[in-house]
Structure formats: structure tokens, C-alpha cells
Amino acid sequence: MSHHSNSPIQMVELENKGRALVSTKPLKAGEILLKDSPILLYSALPSSSAANYCSHCFRTISSQSTTTLSCPNCSAASQFCSPQCQSAALCTSHTPFVCSALRRLGAADSPLLLLHHHDGLIQARFLIAAYNLAIASPSKFQSLLSLQGDALSDDASVFLHSVVSTVCQLPNSGGLGFSADLTAALLAKDKLNAFGLMEPFDQGKQRSVRAYGLYPTASFFNHDCLPNACRFDYVDSSEFSNTDITIRVIHDLPAGREICLSYFPVNFKYLERQQRLKEDYDFVCDCDRCKVEANWSDDEEEGEGEMDHDDGDDGMDEDGDGDDDDEEGDLETTDCGMDREGEDDSFPHAYFFVRYMCSVDNCGGTLAPLPPVDARPSTVMECNVCGSFSKCED
Numbered sequence: 085m086s087h088h089s090n091s092p093i094q095m096v097e098l099e100n101k102g103r104a105l106v107s108t109k110p111l112k113a114g115e116i117l118l119k120d121s122p123i124l125l126y127s128a129l130p131s132s133s134a135a136n137y138c139s140h141c142f143r144t145i146s147s148q149s150t151t152t153l154s155c156p157n158c159s160a161a162s163q164f165c166s167p168q169c170q171s172a173a174l175c176t177s178h179t180p181f182v183c184s185a186l187r188r189l190g191a192a193d194s195p196l197l198l199l200h201h202h203d204g205l206i207q208a209r210f211l212i213a214a215y216n217l218a219i220a221s222p223s224k225f226q227s228l229l230s231l232q233g234d235a236l237s238d239d240a241s242v243f244l245h246s247v248v249s250t251v252c253q254l255p256n257s258g259g260l261g262f263s264a265d266l267t268a269a270l271l272a273k274d275k276l277n278a279f280g281l282m283e284p285f286d287q288g289k290q291r292s293v294r295a296y297g298l299y300p301t302a303s304f305f306n307h308d309c310l311p312n313a314c315r316f317d318y319v320d321s322s323e324f325s326n327t328d329i330t331i332r333v334i335h336d337l338p339a340g341r342e343i344c345l346s347y348f349p350v351n352f353k354y355l356e357r358q359q360r361l362k363e364d365y366d367f368v369c370d371c372d373r374c375k376v377e378a379n380w381s382d383d384e385e386e387g388e389g390e391m392d393h394d395d396g397d398d399g400m401d402e403d404g405d406g407d408d409d410d411e412e413g414d415l416e417t418t419d420c421g422m423d424r425e426g427e428d429d430s431f432p433h434a435y436f437f438v439r440y441m442c443s444v445d446n447c448g449g450t451l452a453p454l455p456p457v458d459a460r461p462s463t464v465m466e467c468n469v470c471g472s473f474s475k476c477e478d
């Protein structure tokens with residue numbers, strides 16, 4: 085993307101954040117910054133429930149589907165939603181190498197199953213997909229290696245390396261250089277860069293991930309607790325590239341501004357955010373929001389939490405019909421103004437929550453306008469988690 089002079093974003097190096105993506109020109113709310121195709125995808129589910137999704141494209145497979153096919157070699161273990169996915173899988177994501185490795189990994193005497201080591205099982209799947217890439221698509225493997233994340237092997241990665249070497253029957257010190265240190269580095273890249281593709285939104289259930297994906301360009305977006313862009317995915321759409329992710333601008337931005345995503349739902353509290361960023365991403369966030377909230381007393385944190393759910397009589401009632409259709413005339417109206425009654429003026433970021441936080445219960449998604457049409461901004465906001473649309477009145 086940075087090679088095209090008309091790209092809306094370019095990569096720069098920032099002293100305290102590493103690589104970053106910044107706007108090359110003024111950007112309009114809703115504008116598409118990037119569509120990115122995955123380097124690799126892998127299932128996040130325990131094997132028993134993975135059958136609800138295509139093992140190649142991760143679309144939901146309906147129980148009535150008549151086009152479902154399995155892998156000729158591992159039958160029940162991998163299912164594909166269509167002949168196209170099956171044939172694509174057999175030479176990319178589900179090569180004979182992956183097929184036999186996954187079969188051994190899922191065998192009853194596999195050490196990860198014996199240990200009930202769920203996270204280890206998911207990480208092993210990532211490693212199998214990554215090593216498959218090294219063999220099947222060296223250029224994609226290079227792109228994976230270029231992502232941030234370096235680590236020397238420790239006990240956990242040495243254990244995973246031994247499991248994966250066994251199930252993959254890796255050449256010991258062959259030209260491909262599979263080693264415990266490479267395994268540790270790959271695991272670090274996965275941890276710092278993977279995007280979760282969520283299961284279909286269900287208000288009554290905990291959010292959960294169906295698959296993880298590593299994306300070559302979207303991985304360069306840094307985090308901000310009040311992001312100016314957000315990520316959309318449409319895994320269950322019938323489009324060909326259903327696992328591509330789209331990054332859109334939340335509000336107007338000047339040229340030269342760093343574009344950031346939030347690595348988790350925006351309604352997380354200060355301590356929760358700091359802890360997550362330290363543990364999972366290995367940095368201390370000092371964004372504007374964190375600077376303000378670092379000085380808050382516990383009482384103020386409480387107040388902020390309540391505001392997320394306080395939809396009182398402001399028209400944000402989420403039990404309406406709207407979801408199943410995107411006609412502008414039929415949308416619910418969200419209060420997009422800044423001067424709501426009872427708003428705490430001392431909270432400088434309240435505006436973000438009022439305008440860009442999804443009000444659907446248990447959603448936690450971020451809203452961005454639909455892309456502008458003929459440079460005219462859209463007044464329809466789309467939620468990047470539950471997918472609902474709302475109308476924003478200015």
C-alpha cells in the first residue's frame with residue numbers, strides 16, 4: 085500500500101512505538117483506509133465445535149447445508165462449505181502436511197489433549213499453519229516474519245515446539261531452519277498481531293472468537309484507547325474475499341495523523357486496559373485518554389462505567405427492529421449531540437462514547453459511518469461488532 089502514491093496511509097517509524105501508519109491526506113469520516121487479506125487463518129475453537137464453520141473460509145455452515153464437503157483424508161475433522169473451498173484448501177490451508185499434522189495433534193494420545201491444554205492446542209494450530217506457509221508459500225512466510233515480535237525460546241515455547249515437531253515430522257535442521265527459537269518468534273508474532281474473527285454476535289452469549297488471522301498491513305496499526313479508525317469484518321458474507329478485513333476512519337482527520345485502532349473493546353476501564361496492553365502487547369499506553377484516566381479516583385471510574393449503559397430516554401433503546409435491514413428510512417436514531425442532559429463536562433472523552441460506542445447490550449462495538457458516497461458523508465453508523473446500523477443526526 086505504501087508504494088501507491090494515492091494510498092490514504094503510509095508507514096512511518098515512530099521513536100516510541102515502532103512502525104506506524106499515518107494519513108497521507110485529510111480523511112473523511114467513514115473513508116476506507118485499507119482492505120487487507122490474511123497471510124494465514126486458524127481455528128480458535130475446540131475441535132468438537134469447529135464443525136459449525138468452514139475449515140478454510142470460516143463461514144458459518146448451516147445445519148441444512150447440502151454443499152458441505154470434508155477432506156478426503158481426515159473426513160470429519162475438517163469440513164468445507166463448498167467445492168471451491170475444498171479445492172482451495174487442499175493446496176493452501178489444508179495441504180497434506182497440515183492434514184496429517186492436525187490429525188496427529190487431535191489424536192487421543194496427543195500431549196496437548198492429555199493435558200487439557202486448550203490454549204496450547206490453538207497455538208499449535210497456528211504453528212502448523214505457519215510452518216505450512218514456510219513450505220507452501222515462502223513469500224507469505226516472509227511477510228509473517230516481518231511482523232513485530234521477537235522472543236527467545238522459554239519452557240512454554242520449547243514444549244510447543246516439541247509437540248509441533250512431532251506431529252509435523254519437521255526436518256530437524258533442514259534448510260527451512262525450523263528451530264525452537266523460530267517457534268518462539270512465531271508465537272510472539274501471533275500474540276502481538278493476530279486479529280480475532282468473532283463468532284456471529286449473540287446478545288445472550290459471551291463474545292468469542294471463531295478464528296484468528298494475521299494480516300500483512302493491518303498489523304502496522306498501533307493502539308489507542310480512543311481510536312480514530314476501526315476494523316470491520318464480514319466473514320459470513322457471500323463475497324469471495326470474506327476473510328478480508330476493512331479499516332475505516334471513525335471521524336474526519338487531517339493529513340499526517342497517526343491512525344490507531346483499539347486492540348479491545350473501548351469500554352474497558354483504565355486498569356484493565358493497562359494490564360492487557362502490558363501482558364499481551366508488552367507496552368505501557370500513554371495515550372490522551374490514559375493520561376486523563378490515570379488521575380481518576382475509583383468513584384470517577386464508576387461514573388464512566390455507568391455512562392456506557394445509560395441510555396435513559398435518549399433514543400438509544402436497542403430492542404427495536406433495525407438489525408435486519410439497512411434502509412436509511414428504517415433506522416434507529418442515535419443521539420449524536422454533545423450536550424446531553426447530565427453529561428459530566430469534566431470528562432473530555434465523553435463525546436466519543438456518546439457518538440461512537442454501540443449502545444446494544446453486551447456489544448461493546450465501535451461505530452463508524454458508512455463510506456462517503458461522491459464525497460458526501462454518510463449519516464448511517466455501522467457497528468463493527470454486532471453489525472447494527474443506526475442513524476446519526478447532526
Ligand SMILES: C[S@@+](CC[C@H](N)C(=O)[O-])C[C@H]1O[C@@H](n2cnc3c(N)ncnc32)[C@H](O)[C@@H]1O
Nearest residue numbers: 101102103232276277303304305306307365367
Ligand atoms: C500490531 S503491532 C503494531 C505495529 C508495530 N508498531 C510494528 O512496528 O510492527 C503491536 C505492537 O506495536 C507496539 N505498539 C502499539 N501501540 C502502541 C502504543 N500506543 N504505544 C507504544 N507501543 C505501541 C507494541 O510494541 C505492540 O506490541
